[in-house]
């Protein structure tokens with residue numbers, strides 16, 4: 001006979017194993033300045049919003065919060081499209097959602113690939129059965145409109161992918177004129193804004209961007225876990241005209257969009273449990289964006305970027321991105337000088353200043369440092385701290401006196 005009435009007849013109930021009992025005690029976290037490419041420190045007001053009581057994910061007060069998130073996203077993306085939402089997950093969830101829904105098997109996608117994000121989009125699009133054209137330009141450079149136009153005219157793809165803020169290289173991809181050419185070739189323009197949204201200008205409608213995804217943990221100052229997404233009218237029409245089923249159930253925008261009210265006045269249906277606390281965070285993050293105003297936010301990011309480079313320049317450090325017009329404000333990439341141990345500088349910054357400075361990633365590994373100036377962290381005092389950490393680390397390396 002079992003000691004537990006909940007055990008089913010015949011189920012054995014041996015002595016409980018304590019071998020893997022979890023930790024006890026209250027969680028403690030060191031205070032760190034996350035000045036790498038992300039996540040950035042979250043705004044305490046956003047963290048406080050996450051600790052509010054849970055609501056049911058179909059309760060009217062929660063639906064109201066989702067509506068507010070969608071409204072805030074329209075401002076952030078500068079779009080009138082009703083098709084905005086947050087994907088449940090990090091930036092990759094937004095990336096995969098956009099590709100899974102926009103591209104049908106056998107269709108062509110031209111991927112502007114100048115760092116690891118383009119490489120990942122190639123991989124994902126291939127998994128969804130697309131014919132992938134991997135359009136490359138060296139790390140540290142962006143695509144010219146001429147190059148993009150030629151690729152669009154040659155391949156007439158269903159989708160063109162560009163990354164506005166390439167965080168592995170620190171490159172800002174201009175979107176000027178790209179949307180117009182995409183319209184000429186019947187192509188949908190998909191843009192990754194994970195590292196750039198809220199930090200640099202973006203006008204989805206004006207620039208004719210058809211689909212955008214982003215992340216919560218960078219310039220929006222929220223924790224990781226939400227991927228803001230926008231589909232314009234053309235992208236939504238493509239979704240509704242698909243000949244094949246979206247190959248991911250979890251990310252199918254026909255279903256997720258319905259839960260976010262995209263099919264109104266048709267009623268919303270449960271698809272997966274709403275990310276209650278995460279949507280509270282996004283509601284608060286977007287309220288903060290609206291209160292500050294996008295123009296003020298963009299100006300703040302530009303000002304701290306300038307402040308950083310004045311300080312780095314005074315130490316003799318050089319930008320990795322040669323063309324000033326290609327430099328991303330939010331993730332700054334700095335060449336590691338000959339003979340300097342980049343990892344020792346990062347380790348010293350963490351040990352002595354509690355400051356995270358990151359090394360390179362993908363094509364830039366070992367060649368650069370990356371400093372993120374995003375959202376809540378895009379403040380003069382944080383820049384001073386980063387500069388102090390560099391000065392100290394470079395002195396130890398004998399690079400400066």
Ligand SMILES: Cc1ncc(COP(=O)(O)O)c(C=O)c1O
Nearest residue numbers: 090091092117165167194195215
């Ligand atoms: C430009 C860019 N795209 C996509 C991603 C992926 O986002 P996540 O790591 O939140 O999934 C990142 C993450 O750093 C990024 O910087």
